[in-house]
Amino acid sequence: MTISITLVGATGWVGKELVRAIAAAPDLTLAAAVARQNAGQDAGPAVGAEALGVTLVASLEEALATPSDVVIDYTAPTVVKGHTLAAIGAGRAVVVGTSGMTGEDYAEIDAAARAAGVGVVAAGNYSITAALMQRFALLAARHVPDVEVIDYASAKKPDVPSGTARELAERLSAIRQEPTSRPIGSLIGPQEARGATVGRTQVHAVRLPGFVLSCEVLFGAPDERLSIRHDAGSSAAPYVAGTLLAVRRVREQPGLRRGLDTLLD
Structure with a gap:
């Protein structure tokens, strides 16, 4: 059965690659x-591909007038929550590729998706290797209580921390043991130097030229350390396969699933 897709952010960094990949996939079709x-x-020439017979529209509201099975969102942190809730309200499953939402936002989306009986998959990073980093880090957190996250991105990235780091920190917080490090409130000096507390995990966001996206998870134990790190290159290609995996799996169950690693098995 062919899965029809509404793609929001079709001419963006990842969106362009997705338009080409959807057009080439025998089991997928771009509906809007x-x-x-x-x-x-036409969406094809707009991304440097052959004509597809799909005319780009200016808003999700217009796009939802065309029937589809799944909405993919690769837009901006300021609009992704509204887009996701609108798509759920229209009865569409949603694959969220935009970062910037909080744990409270995801809880609201999960409740709306369950009420509507549709599935949502949201990941801070749809790279398969980034998903493996998250899987390995979650495994390590069950054995080593002290863990912090360093989030690297370009100087122009507007949201802090990145979706990759925020998602990882929140999921680590749900399973980690109590840390042995000194409580933030007991420190002397600017407490901001210890980063932001996301859930129960400290996250340090670095924004400098030369970085695309990198995420490093640091574990510390007496007389030893463990570092698990993912570095992204300048191409959007690594995110396409993971996004399309989510498209093919998102309708399996209602409610929200966070993290591409939840689909790897």
Whole structure:
């Protein structure tokens, strides 16, 4: 059975690669696509591909007028929550590739998805190797209580921490043991130097030229340390396979699943 897709953010960094990949996949079809600045153009030529017969529209509201099975969102932190709730309200399963939402946002989305009986998959990073980093880190956290996350990104990235780091920190917080490090409130000096507390995990966001996206998980134990790190390159290609895996699996169960690693088995 062919899965029909509404793609929001079709001419963005990942969106362009997804348009090409969906067009090439025998079990997928692009039903509608949103790209505000390119509205009115055919989605194919807009991303440097052959014509697809799908006209880009300026808003998700317009795109939802065309039937589809799954909505993929690769837009901006300021609009992704609204897009996700609107898609759920229209009875569509959703694959969320945009970062910037909080744990409270995801709880609201999970409740809405369960009420509507639709599935949502959200991941801070759809790279398979990034998902493996998260899987390994969650395993390590069951054995080593002291863990912190360092989030690296370009100087222009607007959200802190990245979706990869936020998702990882929140999931680590749910399973980790009590740390042995001194409580933040008992420290002398600027407490901000210890980073932000996300859940029960400290996250340090570095924003510098030269980085694309990197995430490092540091574990410390007496007389030893463990570092698990993922570094992304400049291409969006690594995120395509994971996103399409989520598209093919998102309708299996209602409610929210966070993290691509939840789909790997």
